[in-house]
Amino acid sequence: MVAEIIVNSTAKQLNRIFDYIIPKQIEKQLKIGSRVFVPFGRIKSQEGFVIDIKENSEFATREIIEVEDSILPEDKINLAKLMARKYFCNISDCVKLMLPPGTSTKNIDNRISEKTANFVYLKMSVEEIEFNIQTGVIKSPKQIRLLEFLKENDGIYIVDLESLTDTTRAITKTLEKNGYIEIVEKPIERNPFINKKVQRDEDLQLNDEQQISFNKINESIKQQKYNEFLLYGVTGSRQD
Secondary structure (H helix, E strand, C coil), rough: EEEEECCCCHHHHHHCCCEECCCCHCCCCCCCCEEEEEEEEEEEEEEEEEEEEEECCCCCEEEEEEEECCCCCCHHHCCCCCCHHHHCCCCCHHHHHHHCCCCCCCHHHHHHHHHHEEECCCCCCHHHHHHHHHHHCCHHHHHHHHHHHHCCCCEHHHHHHHHHHHCCCHHHHHHHHHCCEEEEEEECCCCCCCCCCCCCCCCCCCCHHHHHHHHCCCHHHHHHCCCCCCCCCCCCCCCC
């Protein structure tokens, strides 16, 4: 059996398939989407991803060294191929976009340290926080928004917290300094949103000019014309 492998490299000339022999002892373990390590040129162990499996190949002369895990289903591999063709980029770049957090490094020894991240917890009681908000001790709208979000999402990944609340690291550090929250380093979860209550935004109402622009673009897409449109707006106003 032979595996078609894309090596993890940003070099454009390496954006192609390489055939490797599958050793008998790993045939049952290996499948499309598996991350593997293979000898590549002078490199003893190069990371790659299996994108197909076939019976034989005249180009396969070297064997796969190790199968580490199978973290991508076949449909994700097919999507990566489509993205690479559509956007003229390396398949390995597209594959990396789909990898779980902490799994993108080529060095196996470094992966343990990569699987930890900072998570934010409320340090002060909810009652004390609400009192300080009501009495004006906490005046910053961004600080209030962050604390309100943490009431329902305590223990969230710090990057996700700042993204979802539209706040910065400076806001988070100030709240930590003032004793409202604590930042704890812990192993990162595969899905940081599990058991987190994230309130979805309501659809924005378009004004008359925005609706006209949307209708023109939408109609073009429906007719598969793919025209070019130049949109005007004020950066940061959310009225673009």
